[in-house]
Every structure is written in C-alpha cells, then in structure tokens.
Amino acid sequence: MRAYYFDDLPGDQRLPHDSGKIVSDETLDSIGVLHWHIPVNEADGHQAVDLVAKERNYKNRDIIVITKESLGDEYETKIKNFYKEHMHEDEEIRYIVEGSGFFDVREHATESWIRCHMSAGDLMVLPAGIYHRFSLDEKNRVRTMRLFKDEPKWIAYNRGSETDENPYRLDYLKTLAVH
Numbered sequence: 001m002r003a004y005y006f007d008d009l010p011g012d013q014r015l016p017h018d019s020g021k022i023v024s025d026e027t028l029d030s031i032g033v034l035h036w037h038i039p040v041n042e043a044d045g046h047q048a049v050d051l052v053a054k055e056r057n058y059k060n061r062d063i064i065v066i067t068k069e070s071l072g073d074e075y076e077t078k079i080k081n082f083y084k085e086h087m088h089e090d091e092e093i094r095y096i097v098e099g100s101g102f103f104d105v106r107e108h109a110t111e112s113w114i115r116c117h118m119s120a121g122d123l124m125v126l127p128a129g130i131y132h133r134f135s136l137d138e139k140n141r142v143r144t145m146r147l148f149k150d151e152p153k154w155i156a157y158n159r160g161s162e163t164d165e166n167p168y169r170l171d172y173l174k175t176l177a178v179h
C-alpha cells in the first residue's frame with residue numbers, strides 16, 4: 001500500500017492525485033489507520049486472513065465486487081456514494097483480493113486528505129468515526145473482502161454538523177488527543 005497526501009487538484013477521482021508527499025506508517029498509526037500485506041491465497045481459503053480475523057475478533061465477512069458489470073444499474077450511485085466524505089459507527093475492515101482502489105482518509109489535525117492506494121493483498125482497518133471516502137482507480141475494478149466484528153452492514157453517515165456531534169466521532173477524536 002502506498003500512502004501520500006492528495007494533491008487537491010481538480011480532475012477525475014480515479015487519477016492518482018499524488019502530491020509526491022509520502023505519508024509514513026507512524027502518521028497512519030497516529031490517526032488510527034492500520035494496515036497489513038497478506039499475499040492473496042484463495043486456494044487455502046485465505047487462512048492468513050483468518051488468523052488476523054480471529055485475533056481481532058472479526059466474526060463475519062462478505063465479498064463485494066465493484067465493477068460496472070457486477071453492479072449494473074446501481075454502479076453510478078454506489079461510486080458516487082462511496083466517494084462522499086463519510087464515517088461509520090464500526091471499524092471499516094477491507095482486504096483487497098483482486099484489483100485496486102483508493103481509500104482517502106481525513107487527517108483531522110490538518111484537514112488534509114491522505115490517499116491510500118490499495119491493491120491485492122492489502123488489508124486496512126479504519127477506526128469508527130474517521131472521515132474517509134473510496135474510489136476505484138483507472139483500472140475500474142476491485143474485489144474486496146469486507147470483514148465485520150458483528151453483523152455485515154454498511155451504514156455511512158455523510159459528513160455534516162450531525163456527524164461532528166456523533167458519539168463515535170467524538171470517541172475517535174479522543175483517541176487522537178492521546179497521541
């Protein structure tokens with residue numbers, strides 16, 4: 001996974017928007033973003049992922065394929081919604097099985113976007129309450145395992161005055177204060 005500051009220039013969201021300023025693992029860690037690289041092994045049923053899932057108590061999972069073909073009529077809406085700045089009340093845990101894409105995470109202290117380019121084998125955990133968004137890249141295809149602590153669900157709260165007061169958002173901000 002390569003992480004860098006987004007260049008904030010206008011243009012297609014699928015382009016790299018790479019400012020050339022690399023973001024270190026320490027910085028990602030300080031905003032609660034964790035990541036691992038676990039080579040994809042579908043033949044053994046992703047046993048290495050099972051180990052992380054067991055250790056971190058991720059009980060459920062599903063697979064989402066984001067392509068025009070797989071999503072059909074829902075494609076444009078999904079792509080638009082994933083790219084709206086939002087938060088969840090649960091961790092967002094994603095393992096890229098095939099293809100690639102961008103997870104942009106908001107660095108609270110600077111309000112900058114950090115762009116994380118993820119490809120096959122990258123596993124990322126975003127903490128509950130962090131503002132973020134997702135885009136496909138120019139390859140227009142990703143197959144991702146979504147892992148969940150509890151029931152598989154996807155509820156996104158778009159950033160606004162209400163999310164600024166959301167208890168999960170406030171708890172997230174408290175974790176930043178200790179760094």
Ligand SMILES: CSCCC(=O)/C(O)=C/O
Nearest residue numbers: 082092094132133134144
């Ligand atoms: C690549 S997984 C689909 C995007 C998603 O679930 C999400 O919440 C993006 O922020």
Ligand SMILES: [Fe+2]
Nearest residue numbers: 088092132156
């Ligand atoms: Fe999300």
